[in-house]
Structures are given as structure tokens and as C-alpha cells.
Amino acid sequence: LEVVLADGSVITTGTRARKTSAGYDLTHLFIGSEGTLGVITELTLRLRPIPEAISAAVCSFPTTQDAVATAIAVVQAGVPVARCELLDATSMRAVNAHAQLEHAEAPTLFLEFHGSPGGVEEDARYVEELARENGGGDFEWSVRAEDRNRLWRARHNAYFAALGLRPGCRAISTDVCVPVSELAATIDATVADLATLPFPAPLLGHVADGNFHVILLIDPGEPDDRSAAEAVYGRMVERAIAAGGTCTGEHGVGLGKRRALAVEAGPAVGVMRAVKQALDPDDLFNPGKVLPEPQLAST
Amino acid sequence: LEVVLADGSVITTGTRARKTSAGYDLTHLFIGSEGTLGVITELTLRLRPIPEAISAAVCSFPTTQDAVATAIAVVQAGVPVARCELLDATSMRAVNAHAQLEHAEAPTLFLEFHGSPGGVEEDARYVEELARENGGGDFEWSVRAEDRNRLWRARHNAYFAALGLRPGCRAISTDVCVPVSELAATIDATVADLATLPFPAPLLGHVADGNFHVILLIDPGEPDDRSAAEAVYGRMVERAIAAGGTCTGEHGVGLGKRRALAVEAGPAVGVMRAVKQALDPDDLFNPGKVLPEPQLAST
Numbered sequence: 384l385e386v387v388l389a390d391g392s393v394i395t396t397g398t399r400a401r402k403t404s405a406g407y408d409l410t411h412l413f414i415g416s417e418g419t420l421g422v423i424t425e426l427t428l429r430l431r432p433i434p435e436a437i438s439a440a441v442c443s444f445p446t447t448q449d450a451v452a453t454a455i456a457v458v459q460a461g462v463p464v465a466r467c468e469l470l471d472a473t474s475m476r477a478v479n480a481h482a483q484l485e486h487a488e489a490p491t492l493f494l495e496f497h498g499s500p501g502g503v504e505e506d507a508r509y510v511e512e513l514a515r516e517n518g519g520g521d522f523e524w525s526v527r528a529e530d531r532n533r534l535w536r537a538r539h540n541a542y543f544a545a546l547g548l549r550p551g552c553r554a555i556s557t558d559v560c561v562p563v564s565e566l567a568a569t570i571d572a573t574v575a576d577l578a579t580l581p582f583p584a585p586l587l588g589h590v591a592d593g594n595f596h597v598i599l600l601i602d603p604g605e606p607d608d609r610s611a612a613e614a615v616y617g618r619m620v621e622r623a624i625a626a627g628g629t630c631t632g633e634h635g636v637g638l639g640k641r642r643a644l645a646v647e648a649g650p651a652v653g654v655m656r657a658v659k660q661a662l663d664p665d666d667l668f669n670p671g672k673v674l675p676e677p678q679l680a681s682t
Numbered sequence: 683l684e685v686v687l688a689d690g691s692v693i694t695t696g697t698r699a700r701k702t703s704a705g706y707d708l709t710h711l712f713i714g715s716e717g718t719l720g721v722i723t724e725l726t727l728r729l730r731p732i733p734e735a736i737s738a739a740v741c742s743f744p745t746t747q748d749a750v751a752t753a754i755a756v757v758q759a760g761v762p763v764a765r766c767e768l769l770d771a772t773s774m775r776a777v778n779a780h781a782q783l784e785h786a787e788a789p790t791l792f793l794e795f796h797g798s799p800g801g802v803e804e805d806a807r808y809v810e811e812l813a814r815e816n817g818g819g820d821f822e823w824s825v826r827a828e829d830r831n832r833l834w835r836a837r838h839n840a841y842f843a844a845l846g847l848r849p850g851c852r853a854i855s856t857d858v859c860v861p862v863s864e865l866a867a868t869i870d871a872t873v874a875d876l877a878t879l880p881f882p883a884p885l886l887g888h889v890a891d892g893n894f895h896v897i898l899l900i901d902p903g904e905p906d907d908r909s910a911a912e913a914v915y916g917r918m919v920e921r922a923i924a925a926g927g928t929c930t931g932e933h934g935v936g937l938g939k940r941r942a943l944a945v946e947a948g949p950a951v952g953v954m955r956a957v958k959q960a961l962d963p964d965d966l967f968n969p970g971k972v973l974p975e976p977q978l979a980s981t
Binding site for chain 1: 687691692693694695697698699700701702703704705706707708710711713714715719730731732733734757758759760761762797798799800801802803804805808859860861862891892893922923926927928929930931932933934935939942943946947948949950951952953954956957958959960961972973
């Protein structure tokens with residue numbers, strides 16, 4: 384990274400070497416600091432070669448639990464799955480309507496495998512077996528790039544598809560991440576909680592990482608919607624932290640999750656605050672973001 | 683991590699979730715801080731499942747350059763090689779003598795592949811082809827665990843084997859890491875430099891990462907040995923930094939590489955110093971380690 388600091392000086396973190404143990408890891412410190420420690424003005428990414436073979440598959444399941452159980456089995460079997468995405472029945476309904484597709488409107492895993500032609504096929508057959516043991520239907524396979532892209536387009540447009548479930552609604556995206564061993568129980572409890580909501584709330588996730596999202600489709604003119612959404616999201620976060628997970632897998636803290644960060648990180652927030660004070664003593668960068676007020680941190 | 687801080691308080695960094703974006707990444711900040719920011723009292727590691735199939739292979743080459751060219755081709759082809767270790771001819775001579783083995787005393791790659799049975803075989807055949815294009819000899823294959831372990835034992839004992847090359851010597855381990863694209867030129871220059879030394883200096887490395895080591899076998903009673911070793915090591919570090927790499931891939935800075943860190947990280951050292959000052963204001967933890975004195979940092 385190239386980063387501009389509060390005093391106007393410019394630093395570079397890391398080198399082009401794949402690994403280093405030269406001094407403190409400033410790259411990871413600035414990544415995810417949400418602009419509160421400096422302004423990242425340049426970044427160098429590591430490219431990975433395109434694998435020799437890629438195959439994608441879609442498989443639907445009787446219940447969300449069955450799909451999650453399959454994802455967990457895949458992770459625990461050590462199959463090197465490149466992507467493993469869950470869409471629940473509501474998400475699949477949204478995706479079908481949005482893109483005129485005809486997927487089963489049932490909990491579905493989207494999978495992708497990378498490697499050599501034979502390796503990719505073996506991995507996929509193995510996962511197909513794991514899916515079948517958990518009630519999964521037939522795999523819909525795609526090896527050609529255009530077919531794979533069509534398959535993944537459904538997943539990529541899921542957010543916009545969700546908006547179509549309730550015209551005029553506003554979406555509140557949620558984001559939690561739990562240990563994979565806690566994923567099944569956490570999703571079960573979340574699904575039960577979502578069933579009480581007066582509006583649609585599709586669930587989808589990067590389940591091999593234990594990371595999932597619910598899209599809460601509230602009517603902005605309906606105060607009860609917002610309070611119900613906030614309550615259900617609050618319980619999602621509590622559940623994730625109680626399961627040994629995190630209040631945010633990838634969306635960040637911003638303003639909304641400062642209290643959750645205080646609960647999750649406890650006294651480590653004091654270290655974050657000391658780092659912030661050391662690097663931005665005049666609080667120039669994104670003041671008020673990420674770090675909870677000291678009184679919040681002590682609760 | 684569980685870390686005890688300078689004020690005696692105890693923090694935990696991270697959760698058991700596989701990913702998080704909740705606040706600053708303190709885990710990576712403490713990892714590699716070499717005990718200068720706090721005392722790590724507990725750490726939780728992520729376990730990875732044992733793959734369904736593992737195969738290992740050994741292949742020798744006419745020159746070190748040929749072996750390195752093969753390793754680079756493997757990385758650039760995107761073959762998911764699990765281990766890729768280079769031992770030069772001197773290292774192989776040491777290993778053979780130490781463990782009564784009969785490997786060719788030529789530059790050698792030790793490789794390991796993980797995956798499904800068919801995938802592992804395909805990956806290995808592909809790498810065998812890449813090796814042959816670079817003058818590599820026949821692959822010596824091991825699939826059974828006991829054969830693989832015997833193969834890897836040679837690599838694991840390389841340090842002790844090296845000591846046997848010069849009875850009574852002391853070993854100075856070196857460690858640099860460069861971008862894979864600069865590896866061939868960097869190793870060429872290093873090999874030429876080593877040829878001028880009055881003592882044996884086996885070279886070995888984790889070449890798929892661009893990381894390599896030379897073991898400098900000096901006579902502790904011979905002052906010229908030490909000065910020659912320090913000079914050659916200094917040039918290795920200069921070369922690595924000039925190539926866009928790092929003065930240390932995995933061994934760390936300690937006392938000996940503080941000046942190199944100043945050169946490599948430049949003004950970023952100021953940020954490291956500010957973090958150190960914020961977390962350990964009384965300089966209780968490993969004083970003098972890692973961070974160069976301010977006058978060094980400005981050179």
C-alpha cells in the first residue's frame with residue numbers, strides 16, 4: 384500500500400515479495416481501518432493465474448439446513464472448493480423472477496472448482512456425493528465459460544433481485560461470520576427469527592467461510608419495519624458473537640457496529656484507540672468511525 | 683491471540699470466525715512484532731484437513747537456474763503445489779553424507795501435491811513436463827506416507843547436514859525473499875557471489891515463495907571468515923531490496939537487520955515507532971529490537 388498519513392507524509396507498506404517478516408505488518412493494519420488511520424492512495428494486488436480447468440455446479444436442497452450441512456462437509460473433507468455460495472428459497476425466488484431463470488425455488492448451493500481437468504471432476508463428483516447424502520438434488524454442471532458466467536450471474540445479481548421482491552422497499556444488508564462448526568446452529572436460529580418478520584428477508588452467504596447475509600426489505604415509510612429490522616439484526620450480531628464469531632465478516636464497523644465491536648473485542652478496543660491516537664492525534668481521518676466511545680467500550 | 687500488554691492488561695485479538703472486518707487487525711500487528719509490543723500468552727491456530735491424496739517427488743537439474751526456472755514455471759502455471767523446495771548441489775552433498783542417501787548431488791527440487799487422487803497425479807505429471815523442459819531428470823515418486831516422510835527427512839535435516847560439511851564450523855543462517863519474477867536473476871547473482879567464499883555455503887529455499895537461505899559455514903576462530911560472511915550477507919540483502927523484495931522472508935529483524943529494515947521500509951519505520959511508543963511507552967518489551975534508531979532510519 385501507499386498511504387498518506389495525518390502529517391502529510393507518504394509511506395509504502397510491504398514489498399513485492401510474497402512474504403516478509405521485516406517489521407510490523409502495517410499492510411494489514413491499514414486494510415480494514417476504514418480510512419481512520421490514513422488515506423490509501425495506491426495498492427498492489429497479487430494476481431493468481433487462471434486455473435487450467437474450472438467447473439461450476441448448482442444444487443438445490445429440501446431445507447437450508449441440508450445445504451449448510453453439505454457446505455460444512457465440503458470444508459471438513461478438505462475439498463479445495465473455490466466458491467461455495469448459499470441462497471435460500473426466498474433468494475432463489477427473487478433471482479428467478481429478476482433474470483427469468485427456472486432454478487428450483489429451494490435452498491441452493493452454487494459451487495466452483497479450480498484445478499486440473501481430472502482433479503476438478505473428481506472434486507466435483509465427491510461434493511455431489513456429499514450433497515446427495517444431505518438430500519441434495521442433481522447437480523447442474525457448467526464447464527464452458529459462458530455457461531458458468533450465466534450461472535454465476537444469478538448469484539451476482541442477488542441483491543438487485545431481492546429489491547424486486549418488494550417494490551418500493553429499501554434494503555438493509557446484514558453481515559455476520561461464525562466458526563464453520565457453529566454455522567448450522569446459527570443459521571437455524573436466524574431462519575426461525577426471520578420467520579417472524581412482516582417483510583421478506585432473503586438469506587445468502589459465503590458459507591464455506593461461515594459468513595452470511597440477510598437482506599431486510601423494509602418499507603421506508605413504515606417505522607415498525609425499521610424497528611423490527613434493527614431488532615432482528617441486533618439478535619444476529621449477538622448470536623454471532625456468542626458463537627465465537629464476529630459482528631462483521633466483510634462489511635466493516637462504520638458507525639452502526641461500534642457498540643458491537645466494543646462487545647466483541649473488549650479491552651482490545653483500547654489498543655485500537657491507542658493506535659488511532661498515535662497515528663492520527665488530531666482525529667482528522669473519519670472521526671467517530673469504527674472506534675466506540677470509551678463509555679461504550681466499558682459496557 | 684491472547685496478549686499481555688505493557689500495562690499488565692490482557693487482550694484477545696480476533697475471533698474463531700475465519701474472517702472478520704471488526705476493527706483494526708491486531709492479530710497481524712502482534713504476529714511478527716518479535717515480542718516488542720506485548721507477550722503472546724495463547725494462540726489459536728486454524729487446522730486444515732489432511733487432503734485425500736498426497737504425493738511427493740524429487741527431481742534433479744543440471745544447474746540451479748534450471749531448477750529455479752522450473753519452480754517459477756510451476757507458480758506461473760497456477761499448479762497448486764503444496765511444497766516446492768530447492769536444494770543446491772552443496773546442500774544435496776551434505777544431505778547424502780548426513781543420512782547415507784544416494785540422491786544425485788545436483789540442484790534438486792522437492793515437491794509435494796495435495797488433492798484428490800486423480801488431481802494430484804495430473805498436477806504432478808504437468809510439473810514433471812515443466813521440469814523436463816528445463817533439463818530436469820526423472821521424477822522420483824512417493825505416494826505412501828512412509829516413503830514421503832523418508833524423502834522429506836532429507837530436506838528437514840538440511841541444516842544439521844550442512845554443519846557436517848565443515849566439522850567444527852558455526853553456521854550463519856541467511857534469509858531473503860524476492861518477487862518470484864526476480865528469483866532467477868537474484869539466485870544467479872547470489873550463486874556467483876558465493877563462489878568467491880573460502881568456505882562452503884549451501885543454498886536452499888522455499889522457491890515458490892521467492893524465499894531462500896544460504897548457510898554460511900564459518901570457522902569461529904577465523905576472523906576473515908566472519909567478515910567475508912557478513913559482506914556476502916550484506917550483498918544478499920541489498921540485492922533482495924533492490925529487486926523489490928524484503929531483507930527477511932521469515933527469520934525476522936532482531937538486532938542484525940535493523941539497518942536493513944530502515945532501508946527497506948523508509949518512512950514507514952516512523953509509523954512502526956509510533957505504534958511501539960503508543961503500546962509500550964516505557965520500552966519494556968525487547969528494547970532495542972526490530973526498530974532502527976532514528977538516525978539509522980534517516981539514512
